[in-house]
Amino acid sequence: MPNPLVFFKAALLPLLLVLMLAVQVFAQNPVDYDTWAKQATSAESVVEAESATDTELETLRAGIAKWREQFLAASNVSTPRIDTLQGQIDALGPKPEEGTEEPAELADRRSALNEQMEELRAPLRRAEEAYNRANAIISEIDTIIRERQAAALLELGPSPINPALWPAAIESLLASVNELIVEVEENWASDEKRSQAKAQLPLVLFLLALGLLLMLRGRVWIGGAVKRLRKLTRKGTGVWSFLVSLGQIIVPMVGIIALTLAIFATGMLGERGALLLSAVPGWAMTILGVWWLGDQTFSRMDDVGSLPLDRYRRTEARIDVGILGVLLVAQDVIVKVAAAEEYSIATIAVLKLPIIVLAGIVLFRLGLILRQVGVAQERDNPDTTEAAFRIRMVRLLGQVAMVLAVIGPVMSAIGYANAGEAMIFPTVQTFALLGVLLVLQRFVFDLYALITGRGDEDGDGLLPVLGAFVLTLASLPVLALIWGARVADLTELWARFREGFTFGDTRIAPTDFLTFAIVFVIGYAATRLLQGGLRGSVLPKTKLDIGGQNAIVSGVGYLGIFLAALIAVTATGLDLSSLAIVAGALSVGIGFGLQNIVSNFVSGIILLIERPISEGDWIEVGGTHGTVRSISVRSTRIETFDRYDVIIPNADFVSGRVSNYTRGNALGRIIVPVGVAYGTDTRKVEEVLLRIARFHPLVMLTPAPYVLFKGFGADSMDFEIRAILSDVNEIMGVKTEMNHQIVEAFAKEGFEIPFAQRDVWLRNPETLMQGKGAPQSEAEHVRDDDNKDQSDPVHNPIPSEPNQASSDGDGDGDT
Structure with missing residues (x-):
């Protein structure tokens, strides 16, 4: 008796061919739901019978999956007419509460618009229903195939260690x-x-010789080439070695193909x-x-x-x-x-x-x-x-x-x-x-x-x-x-990924986020390229200073990133209007929680627009001196003269006091103090100091430097060199060089640079020596040390009289 499964399989194959042909026709025409209903019913009967082979089920599944793709595309269509009708319905206002009558004109208009909306939404709902049916069929097919795979994997067969089978x-x-x-x-x-x-025979011999040569020597040749390449160059060695090493596959593979062709040729x-x-x-x-x-x-x-x-x-x-x-x-x-x-x-x-x-x-x-x-x-x-x-x-x-x-x-x-x-x-x-x-x-x-x-x-x-x-x-x-x-x-998995999830009346697919990421990355890259072009080619040819150039580049960066995000959101087609209420509620909490960050951000924008400081400026803020290295959205990085970085919030620059020593130009004043001994010719000192100041290459002659006779100090007569430097950043080096020249010039002229001296003298020293007799022997001295009384002026000294120690205070060393 013939096996009924054989007849069933024979009948199933033509059905599958019809399914595949229908799918091809369907891909080029609108959705034919009548054809889909017939094929879905046939597929459900095949799945219910569970008698089709895995290959047949896979073929059937592929056809249903193509239908499902079309249903998904049809269910995601949002025509402008639907959006227009929804806007018209919203314009009529909310529907009256129960027990409240609406004017007849508004009620009729609302009813007509709702009927039109239902007519437009009917195809979408039908596509969703067909999509769910196709999805259910595919799920059943996958379940059957997985159960069969699990059963085959755990199937117990004959043991191969049984000698009877060998x-x-x-x-x-x-x-x-x-x-x-x-x-x-x-x-x-x-x-x-x-x-x-x-x-x-000639072709066979040629192919055999070529194949054997490439098989036996190909890998050796490529290995030697890689070693020589590594010895010749160090730049890009890994890349070139990798590419050349692929020849260890290609060259012997060509030899094997040659041998195969030679054998076939016989x-x-x-x-x-x-x-x-x-x-x-x-x-x-x-x-x-x-x-x-x-x-x-x-x-x-x-x-x-x-x-x-x-x-x-x-x-x-x-x-x-x-x-x-x-x-x-x-x-x-x-x-x-x-x-x-x-x-x-x-x-x-x-x-x-x-x-x-x-x-x-x-x-x-x-x-x-x-x-x-x-x-x-x-x-x-x-x-x-x-x-x-x-x-x-x-x-x-x-x-x-x-x-x-x-x-x-x-x-x-x-x-x-x-x-x-x-x-x-x-x-x-x-x-x-x-x-x-x-x-x-x-x-x-x-x-x-x-x-x-x-x-x-x-x-x-x-x-x-x-x-x-x-x-x-x-x-x-x-x-x-x-x-x-x-x-x-x-x-x-890819279909599920494309399907996404429903958020309100909008279906959001992960592909939307992928589209957002791709568009944003493209916009971000274009912004960085534009910034690079401005920084490297356009702005250096203008008369703007470095600070202005950096401000323009930073502003273009912020604007470009904002536009990239805006275009990316538009490209995904997401309707974010429903998030407006949530965003408004969150903005209050965000405003309190992130007020410092927002303050610093706004301050950063102000710094870029007003440019009170620029990169490279020498500034002082909060007692910290340093050079501005970068101005970002939230903070500014300053490199101190000790070569460490200080990160300062931008709000400190707007609300606090900032000293900019190089704003607009690098001019700055230097003050070099020096003292000379009393009795020195002050006119001559002024002439020497003025000559030192004038002949320094960084000292400006307009305004001209001058020497200030500051006054009479406790130990010296005090002078100051006051001059304007063309580059105040070199103030430490200039001050050091001037001090060297002052020492050399004073030594040549015989000028004395005094230093503070104090001579201490004792009044009535005999009073301090009372109670001190002639020198004692060592034994007596030890004994006296053991029997000190409070009258000993050394161990219990008598308070000295006022002004017992004094100085003449003139600094000349006289007593």
């Missing part, structure tokens, strides 16, 4: 090899095939041989790519390796990675041969077990190596925190790999072949993906350093970090596919 598996494998050989022998026995092979292969040989380039690409990845991640050069490991560990890791690449290919060979020869489940399990066990052993060894990442560096520098997060993640992945490397082979040996295979090979592919990510991130850092001309110490700049972040995000879908996610799962 003979059949070996016999099947030998039979496949024998059939392959038989196909070659049959072709060789054919005179026609041999004639064709002889005719292609015409000696049969159907099985051609099937396997067509897959050889892909397998070779896998092995070469994994080997290259191992060389890049665990480099032989100490300054290139992406992971901090000692040289022995890196060599061991490269070997393990190479073996894993070969095992990946071996596993795929078994899969393809088993599918072509239709091996039994037991035979497949037996053939795969050795590969899974070997992969588990090598994966365990690699996990042990990854647990040693950064250990030597931490031992040598226990306080280092460089790349600590990345190192911890690598170690954690190493531990996870060790666990899976043990559980996977055990599960396969028990009979859970799918579960064991799903633990081992996805883990290997995950390591390969992480290796690619590390290599590409390092390439981004090297490329950034090459373009900007910065050293390795700047590798953690914003742009390379953002590039690494983007690469990480791009790797997440690949990681999901490795661990069993379907392409439909990713497209479903």
Whole structure:
């Protein structure tokens, strides 16, 4: 009796073709809800039966997903007519409360407008209903497929360690090899095939020679080229080495393709041989790519390796990675041969077990190596925190790999072949993906350093970090596919992402935020380019001073950022009017909580407009002297003369007292005091000091410097040099130089620079010596010390008379 499922599948395939054709027609025409209703009903019956294969369900799901996209687009349409009607309804005012009659004219108008609104909104609501139905069908299909995947993953099959299964598996494998050989022998026995092979012999020999040469020597040539390149130049070495190293994949790959073409040209292969040989380039690409990845991640050069490991560990890791690449290919060979020869489940399990066990052993060894990442560096520098997060993640992945490397082979040996295979090979592919990510991130850092001309110490700049972040995000879908996610799962996530969420009467999708970010970034970049052009090309050609130029550049920056944000909001099409009430309520709280920030911001705008201070000015504010280095929105940075920065809020400049010593120009006065001894010719002193002032190159002659005879001090006659400097910033150097010249000139003229002297004399010294007899012997002196009485003038001195010590005060040293 025929199986009814066969007839059902045969009837389902034409239905699916009709669905796909309808989708193509639908994509170019308005929504046909009648056609959709029929196809939705058919899809629901297929889903309810749960008898379709996974491939058929995936095809059905793809068709429904296209319908859903159209419904989503139709439900998001907001026609200007709807907005106009809503404005007209709002203009009529709120609807009267119950029990209150509205004028007949207003009531009729309101009713007519509401009817028109319902007519316009009907297509939108119908699209939303169809969207929900399509979404439900897709959800049911996904549930069925996931349940089947889970059941297949946990399916218990024959145990491959059962010796009774080994003979059949070996016999099947030998039979496949024998059939392959038989196909070659049959072709060789054919005179026609041999004639064709002889005719292609020159081409075959050429391709064989070329292929063997590139395979055997290609990697060696490229490796040598990389070493020579690193010796020739240091600039951009990482970038050029990376690009050249790709030849370690390309050159041998060309050789393998040449060999494959040579074998095909002989015409000696049969159907099985051609099937396997067509897959050889892909397998070779896998092995070469994994080997290259191992060389890049665990480099032989100490300054290139992406992971901090000692040289022995890196060599061991490269070997393990190479073996894993070969095992990946071996596993795929078994899969393809088993599918072509239709091996039994037991035979497949037996053939795969050795590969899974070997992969588990090598994966365990690699996990042990990854647990040693950064250990030597931490031992040598226990306080280092460089790349600590990345190192911890690598170690954690190493531990996870060790666990899976043990559980996977055990599960396969028990009979859970799918579960064991799903633990081992996805883990290997995950390591390969992480290796690619590390290599590409390092390439981004090297490329950034090459373009900007910065050293390795700047590798953690914003742009390379953002590039690494983007690469990480791009790797997440690949990681999901490795661990069993379907392409439909990713497209479903994207559909959910586009769908967004409803906020009031507005549907806000994350793509709106993405659009806002893109538009704002473009506007921000354009603003920075405009600022750079003004600062570097336009403003220097004007007569504006540095402060005015900086003010214009800063103002353009603020205006550009504001316009970029405004245009970005407009580009998303968001209606923010509903947020006006919330914003008004929050503005009061924000005003109190951020009043200091707002005050500083407004003060910063005032500073940029009035420009009482500019970058490079020498100012004093709050007792702090320094040079203005930058004026930002909230604060101003001042570099003191002790070479440290002081951050001062802008409000202090507007509300406080500020002294600007170089505002408008760098002129400033210098005062150099000096004293001479009494009896010196004051006219001569004035002449000498005036000559010193006039002949200094920084002293202005208009107004002319002069010497002030300040007065008669306690120890000297005091003079001051007073002059105007052309650059007051050099006041310390000028004062030092003038002091040197004063000392030299006074020494030449014989002028004395006095210093304070005090002579102390004692009145009635005999009074202080009362009670002091002749010198005593040592014993008597000690005895007296032990028996001091209060009458001892030394230990209990008599208060001295007033003016017992005095000075003549003339500073000339006379008593």
